[in-house]
Amino acid sequence: MKNSFLSFIKKESLHILRDKVTMLIVMLIPVVLIVLFGFAISTEVNNVDVAVVAPERTDGVVDAVNRIAHNDYFTFCGYIDPDQIDQELRSGKVSAVIVFASDFDRRMAQISTGLPSTPIIQLVVDASNVNTAGASTAYLQEILLGTASQQAMFETRMLFNPQMKSAYNFVPGIMGLIVILVCAMMTSVSIVREKEVGTMEVLLVSPIRPSKIIFSKMIPYFVISCLVLIIILLLSYYLLHVPMSGGVWGIFSLSLLYVLLSLSLGLMVSIVAKTQVMALLISAMVMMVPMLLLSGMLFPIENSPIFFQYFSNIVPARWYVEAIRKMMIQGSPFLAVWKEFTILLGMTVAFLGVSLIKFNDKLE
Amino acid sequence: MRQFIVLLQKELIKIRRDSFLPKLILSFPILIMLISPMLATMDVRNVNVAVVDLDHSTTSHRIISHIKASEYLSLVGATSEFDLAMERLEEGRVDVIVQIPDHFERDMGVSTPEKISIIANAVNATKGTMGTQYVIQTIAHALVEVRNEKNPNQMSELVTVQNRFNPTLNYRHYMIPALMIIIFILVCGFLPALSIVEEKEVGTIEQMNVSPVSRFTFTLSKLIPYWAIGIFVLIAAMMIAHLVYGLLPAGSFWVILLGTVLFILTISGFSLTAANFSDTMQQIMFILFFFIMIFILMSGLLTPIDSMPDWAQTFTLLLPPRYFVDILRSVYLKGTTLSELWQDFVALGSFSVLFNILAAVTYKKQA
Amino acid sequence: MSEIVISVRNLTKTFGNFIAVNNISFDVYKGEIFGFLGANGAGKTTAMRMLSGLSYPTSGKGTVAGFDVSREGEMIKRHIGYMSQRFALYNTLTVGENINLFAGIYGLSKKSAEKRTEELLAELKFSSERNTLVKALPLGWKQKLSFAIATVHKPDVVFLDEPTSGVDPVTRRQFWEMIYKAAEGGTTIFVTTHYMDEAEYCSRVSIMVDGEVRALDTSTRLKEQFNAESMHEVFRTLARDAERGELET
Numbered sequence: 016m017k018n019s020f021l022s023f024i025k026k027e028s029l030h031i032l033r034d035k036v037t038m039l040i041v042m043l044i045p046v047v048l049i050v051l052f053g054f055a056i057s058t059e060v061n062n063v064d065v066a067v068v069a070p071e072r073t074d075g076v077v078d079a080v081n082r083i084a085h086n087d088y089f090t091f092c093g094y095i096d097p098d099q100i101d102q103e104l105r106s107g108k109v110s111a112v113i114v115f116a117s118d119f120d121r122r123m124a125q126i127s128t129g130l131p132s133t134p135i136i137q138l139v140v141d142a143s144n145v146n147t148a149g150a151s152t153a154y155l156q157e158i159l160l161g162t163a164s165q166q167a168m169f170e171t172r173m174l175f176n177p178q179m180k181s182a183y184n185f186v187p188g189i190m191g192l193i194v195i196l197v198c199a200m201m202t203s204v205s206i207v208r209e210k211e212v213g214t215m216e217v218l219l220v221s222p223i224r225p226s227k228i229i230f231s232k233m234i235p236y237f238v239i240s241c242l243v244l245i246i247i248l249l250l251s252y253y254l255l256h257v258p259m260s261g262g263v264w265g266i267f268s269l270s271l272l273y274v275l276l277s278l279s280l281g282l283m284v285s286i287v288a289k290t291q292v293m294a295l296l297i298s299a300m301v302m303m304v305p306m307l308l309l310s311g312m313l314f315p316i317e318n319s320p321i322f323f324q325y326f327s328n329i330v331p332a333r334w335y336v337e338a339i340r341k342m343m344i345q346g347s348p349f350l351a352v353w354k355e356f357t358i359l360l361g362m363t364v365a366f367l368g369v370s371l372i373k374f375n376d377k378l379e
Numbered sequence: 380m381r382q383f384i385v386l387l388q389k390e391l392i393k394i395r396r397d398s399f400l401p402k403l404i405l406s407f408p409i410l411i412m413l414i415s416p417m418l419a420t421m422d423v424r425n426v427n428v429a430v431v432d433l434d435h436s437t438t439s440h441r442i443i444s445h446i447k448a449s450e451y452l453s454l455v456g457a458t459s460e461f462d463l464a465m466e467r468l469e470e471g472r473v474d475v476i477v478q479i480p481d482h483f484e485r486d487m488g489v490s491t492p493e494k495i496s497i498i499a500n501a502v503n504a505t506k507g508t509m510g511t512q513y514v515i516q517t518i519a520h521a522l523v524e525v526r527n528e529k530n531p532n533q534m535s536e537l538v539t540v541q542n543r544f545n546p547t548l549n550y551r552h553y554m555i556p557a558l559m560i561i562i563f564i565l566v567c568g569f570l571p572a573l574s575i576v577e578e579k580e581v582g583t584i585e586q587m588n589v590s591p592v593s594r595f596t597f598t599l600s601k602l603i604p605y606w607a608i609g610i611f612v613l614i615a616a617m618m619i620a621h622l623v624y625g626l627l628p629a630g631s632f633w634v635i636l637l638g639t640v641l642f643i644l645t646i647s648g649f650s651l652t653a654a655n656f657s658d659t660m661q662q663i664m665f666i667l668f669f670f671i672m673i674f675i676l677m678s679g680l681l682t683p684i685d686s687m688p689d690w691a692q693t694f695t696l697l698l699p700p701r702y703f704v705d706i707l708r709s710v711y712l713k714g715t716t717l718s719e720l721w722q723d724f725v726a727l728g729s730f731s732v733l734f735n736i737l738a739a740v741t742y743k744k745q746a
Numbered sequence: 747m748s749e750i751v752i753s754v755r756n757l758t759k760t761f762g763n764f765i766a767v768n769n770i771s772f773d774v775y776k777g778e779i780f781g782f783l784g785a786n787g788a789g790k791t792t793a794m795r796m797l798s799g800l801s802y803p804t805s806g807k808g809t810v811a812g813f814d815v816s817r818e819g820e821m822i823k824r825h826i827g828y829m830s831q832r833f834a835l836y837n838t839l840t841v842g843e844n845i846n847l848f849a850g851i852y853g854l855s856k857k858s859a860e861k862r863t864e865e866l867l868a869e870l871k872f873s874s875e876r877n878t879l880v881k882a883l884p885l886g887w888k889q890k891l892s893f894a895i896a897t898v899h900k901p902d903v904v905f906l907d908e909p910t911s912g913v914d915p916v917t918r919r920q921f922w923e924m925i926y927k928a929a930e931g932g933t934t935i936f937v938t939t940h941y942m943d944e945a946e947y948c949s950r951v952s953i954m955v956d957g958e959v960r961a962l963d964t965s966t967r968l969k970e971q972f973n974a975e976s977m978h979e980v981f982r983t984l985a986r987d988a989e990r991g992e993l994e995t
Binding site for chain 2: 036037040041044047048051052054055056057058059060061062063101102104105106107134136137138139140141142143144145146147148149150152153184193196197200201204205208288289290291292293295296299300301303304307308309313314315317318319320323340344345
């Protein structure tokens with residue numbers, strides 16, 4: 016019996032390995048995506064286009080505009096007339112317009128001597144993107160008023176991610192998203208394919224136990240996923256410079272568990288799905304949305320209504336992303352994520368158990 | 380014509396008889412539009428702040444009460460032990476620590492006082508930056524208030540801010556157009572390709588290839604149902620946006636419709652091209668997954684394109700959804716007109732022509 | 747002899763170094779049942795795909811129903827019916843819907859499509875199954891339906907690729923009756939099979955080995971020529987030194 020199990024695994028592996036193109040794609044896709052997204056995706060507010068309305072281009076105004084033009088966050092797009100404000104913002108040519116008072120210089124002088132004053136600058140901001148609007152308003156005030164404002168009184172420190180590199184923030188999320196989707200897709204589609212073609216029936220009438228059939232299907236994909244995982248971790252460390260201060264082995268074992276979980280999820284899908292199309296639609300399209308929105312990779316979970324905060328507890332990616340963030344970025348040791356690890360383990364056992372029971376049921 | 384009608388009937392019957400597709404097509408867009416705007420918010424609220432108050436003055440108390448009152452910040456507690464606050468931050472229970480130095484109030488009036496330190500957990504970069512900004516603004520307001528009480532009229536707000544197009548700073552309004560686009564990408568990007576590859580796997584496509592059906596007719600009969608579904612999605616999504624989230628387009632519906640039609644043409648053309656390059660469901664799955672992930676994550680749907688490094692910004696020019704994101708958001712929120720968006724429309728139009736030509740050219744009826 | 751419907755001269759198809767079909771020549775006459783035999787991998791399907799406009803020849807000439815296989819593939823498709831080895835009807839459509847679909851594809855008007863549907867259902871004795879989903883039919887019935895649909899537009903030639911593989915003997919018998927009936931009506935039948943007893947039903951038989959046509963005549967004369975008791979033996983003699991494909995009888 017043991018031999019037949021081994022030969023089964025061999026058959027499955029050969030089946031996958033023979034299709035070199037698919038193999039290559041399977042390995043390449045996660046790697047390309049993670050590197051691409053790791054470098055490109057960022058939520059920092061950057062390159063905000065700014066135009067200026069100044070009735071008189073006095074020294075003070077020119078000076079302030081220069082400070083903006085030389086600031087990394089902003090791109091100065093030139094002076095415009097007051098009646099152009101609306102059109103410039105609406106067409107998206109600029110995201111903010113600074114309107115200086117005509118007696119800007121005189122009033123600035125008053126302020127530095129401590130005399131009372133009324134508004135001297137108006138910021139008209141395209142608030143359709145809320146975060147860009149909020150951040151650029153704050154930065155602009157800081158730059159424009161300089162010492163006249165209170166900003167100089169603060170000293171800020173960003174812990175764990177001092178350069179505010181977004182790659183740090185997104186690598187765990189992207190890993191969590193891509194690993195689960197790719198693994199679930201691979202397993203579910205390949206099993207349903209066998210059901211459709213009819214080879215599954217041949218296997219099921221053989222004397223091999225159904226659980227072994229299932230495992231023999233999962234093992235090759237598990238191996239592939241491990242390879243992918245190793246590549247991803249190496250790239251994250253050497254290319255994206257994610258610190259991984261929580262220890263490589265901890266990160267690796269947690270990820271292995273997550274891969275197993277994802278494969279089991281694919282198995283569950285394969286039991287529900289009658290056709291390959293359905294398997295694919297469930298594991299790619301239907302699952303993509305909650306993974307994207309409820310894993311905390313992009314959108315903080317605590318912003319969602321309370322019901323969905325509870326709901327996010329059953330989204331596996333949420334726990335993985337949380338734990339891996341702690342270990343990769345905050346440098347927490349493996350022990351600090353025992354809770355997430357246990358939950359993921361529980362989910363894996365549950366998925367596998369349900370799949371096995373259902374799989375056996377089908378035989379009756 | 381008759382040929383085309385029977386083929387179209389066949390597609391519709393196939394979709395209708397499927398045990399899963401009709402449910403998916405109906406419920407998926409509606410559920411996403413109903414629920415996702417509540418989830419897809421990067422709006423930074425409930426930033427947990429701990430204050431380390433070494434000053435214990437009126438000013439420091441004023442600062443604490445302002446933080447407590449802020450709608451963005453929530454005060455976890457005030458302490459005089461920095462280490463305790465730091466511990467809470469490491470546990471993740473505190474996002475930002477504000478430390479008010481000793482004699483802050485006394486020094487404020489006379490010389491340059493010792494600075495207030497703000498320490499943020501920046502593991503989540505967005506929350507780190509935005510949280511810090513909110514804290515600074517809140518404290519600044521508190522200080523202005525304190526000064527005004529001492530020398531009335533000395534300072535008032537020097538800068539006024541006018542938030543155009545989304546005065547309530549509602550993040551949902553920013554995300555709703557993006558969510559619509561995600562639905563278009565998933566529905567009109569996945570479904571036509573899967574339907575074609577399924578015919579390839581089952582073998583029915585060979586029966587078509589050996590018949591006098593032209594590839595144009597066959598392709599069109601595949602696409603039309605999904606175009607119709609796309610338009611249905613648009614209307615359903617706009618209705619939900621209005622009824623549930625109170626968002627009506629600021630610009631013209633016809634401009635939105637034109638953009639949507641061009642986008643659906645583009646994405647379904649892309650979908651067909653991908654199908655032409657795959658013989659099995661496994662192949663199409665990886666091809667689609669790869670591109671759709673790039674479309675969703677790199678087109679400015681979820682994170683701004685302006686925040687990307689230069690090479691990535693250049694790369695996004697190759698992604699058709701990028702132009703539609705621009706169109707839909709601008710028209711919806713800002714009321715931008717067709718003539719102001721002509722570049723986006725030209726780009727999107729070119730992509731739709733390109734992909735559909737590509738789809739027709741790469742479809743092989745014989746080898 | 748009556749008119750020639752399929753004419754093939756020196757037809758060749760290569761895939762890289764592999765010569766799938768090597769320089770074959772033959773004629774098929776109107777109303778004939780032309781048996782196209784050969785082991786798996788002998789090149790039958792490739793040859794048939796070229797004749798039905800699914801694949802272009804590398805060299806050589808051929809006409810089907812008066813149209814050139816290299817240049818007028820789309821015209822050929824209007825005048826032939828094709829039944830593939832794999833069942834290729836739409837599973838989620840009913841029997842009636844499938845017939846109506848293909849009638850429409852071959853340009854029958856709505857009215858004549860309805861009439862033709864009735865005719866075919868009656869011929870198949872399927873009238874009660876009109877609204878059954880095709881996937882619910884037993885295999886033999888599916889094959890009969892496929893054949894009926896291949897003749898929905900009364901084509902000049904019908905190509906049948908292994909139409910009876912896996913079908914029980916009774917249904918096979920019925921299937922061949924349908925073929926005879928179509929041939930009597932003047933339709934030319936071009937059929938591949940590896941059932942040697944079926945070869946006996948054909949007007950003439952060609953046997954392909956290693957991409958070449960090695961024998962072509964009526965089954966009676968072939969048996970004489972090879973001094974054999976049955977077509978089975980003829981085939982074995984010819985295929986004995988085949989280099990590719992396993993002997994399948």
